[in-house]
Amino acid sequence: GQQLNQSPQSMFIQEGEDVSMNCTSSSIFNTWLWYKQDPGEGPVLLIALYKAGELTSNGRLTAQFGITRKDSFLNISASIPSDVGIYFCAGQLSDGTSYGKLTFGQGTILTVHP
Amino acid sequence: EAQVTQNPRYLITVTGKKLTVTCSQNMNHEYMSWYRQDPGLGLRQIYYSMNVEVTDKGDVPEGYKVSRKEKRNFPLILESPSPNQTSLYFCASSPTSGRAPWAYNEQFFGPGTRLTVL
Numbered sequence: 599g600q601q602l603n604q605s606p607q608s609m610f611i612q613e614g615e616d617v618s619m620n621c622t623s624s625s626i627f628n629t630w631l632w633y634k635q636d637p638g639e640g641p642v643l644l645i646a647l648y649k650a651g652e653l654t655s656n657g658r659l660t661a662q663f664g665i666t667r668k669d670s671f672l673n674i675s676a677s678i679p680s681d682v683g684i685y686f687c688a689g690q691l692s693d694g695t696s697y698g699k700l701t702f703g704q705g706t707i708l709t710v711h712p
Numbered sequence: 713e714a715q716v717t718q719n720p721r722y723l724i725t726v727t728g729k730k731l732t733v734t735c736s737q738n739m740n741h742e743y744m745s746w747y748r749q750d751p752g753l754g755l756r757q758i759y760y761s762m763n764v765e766v767t768d769k770g771d772v773p774e775g776y777k778v779s780r781k782e783k784r785n786f787p788l789i790l791e792s793p794s795p796n797q798t799s800l801y802f803c804a805s806s807p808t809s810g811r812a813p814w815a816y817n818e819q820f821f822g823p824g825t826r827l828t829v830l
Contacts, residue, residue, distance in 0.1 A: 602754075607752075638824075639823065640802050640821025641802070642821070643818045686754055698745070698760040698762050699770055700745070700819075701771065702747075702754040704752055
């Protein structure tokens with residue numbers, strides 16, 4: 599099935615640094631979502647993007663829906679230790695079918711050193 | 713408390729022994745979905761359900777069955793488990809009010825079920 603290419607696979611940063619991660623697809627997506635998974639928990643939605651070019655912020659997080667509708671990025675500014683976890687992008691293809699079908703990226707493992 | 717519950721949380725079984733992982737939500741959500749999470753592969757959708765008696769395949773449905781007889785419950789059935797189904801499984805639910813496509817309303821995930829098939 600369709601997969602999203604998410605990079606980087608992992609990041610080791612110092613507290614206070616900014617973080618950037620992105621997802622790309624060979625197909626056009628209708629919607630991009632960004633989730634965070636804490637250890638031992640299920641994913642939690644951070645940001646949802648519905649229109650090409652849309653730039654949305656949620657506190658220290660900023661995400662953008664690429665103009666081509668084939669990519670999205672997530673930025674975290676001034677990282678703190680509780681940002682540690684796995685970040686996933688997710689989206690739905692714009693083929694007009696399967697409205698309930700959601701595709702996830704492989705995840706970015708973020709480690710923040712105090 | 714609004715939540716998605718899964719049972720069991722941990723399960724070790726043997727090849728070929730039928731098992732069911734239950735999922736229940738108390739938020740009156742129409743949409744429910746099952747995912748498996750494997751290292752390096754992220755989450756992959758197994759099956760989803762837009763409402764009672766309506767189910768559809770996700771990206772990796774082979775070897776799994778689901779049913780949606782009641783709105784609150786969405787069990788995942790492995791008729792003949794195999795070692796390649798060893799994984800971490802998540803159930804999720806979301807409302808279908810608001811904008812379509814409905815999958816993009818915030819999905820609430822359960823705590824996960826770690827399954828090992830020997």
